[in-house]
Amino acid sequence: VGPGCTDETLLSAIASALHTSTMPITGQLSAAVEKNPGVWLNTSQPLCKAFMVTDEDIRKQEELVQQVRKRLEEALMADMLAHVEEIARDGEAPAEKLRGEEDGEDDEEDDVDRGPEIENV
Structure with a gap:
């Protein structure tokens, strides 16, 4: 609602309302917003038309x-x-x-844990 409002403005207003309020987000419920979009009627709601999910x-x-x-x-x-x-x-x-392992052969030393082996590429 209002002059110069874009999709980005609406998304920002709704996201901000979701993060700063625990109340449900409904938008502006009053029809007066249609007549004068410069009036902020309900400050707890984003400046957009009412919507229902x-x-x-x-x-x-x-x-x-x-x-x-x-x-x-x-x-x-x-x-x-x-x-x-x-x-x-x-x-x-x-x-x-x-x-x-490279060749799959078992050595007698394999029983000793030496940690991970590093292979040169």
Whole structure:
């Protein structure tokens, strides 16, 4: 509501109200705002038209979040599989790479814990 208000202004006003107030954010409920947008009628609410968030709005948002989480899970799984394939192409199994074994032979000294081995590349 008001001259020169942009989407960024509205978003900033709502975000500020959410962070500074424990009251529900409803916007300006009075019709007088339509006649004179320069008047700040309710200082506890952002300077925007009244709005309502319905159960349907919440349900749609929850569905969207679930879809995005599913896509993220798929992307992470694809990345993990690509990483495993890359290690397999390099000729080492993932467990061998973590242990720092190169030839897989057991030495008698392996019983002594020497900490992680550093490999020159």
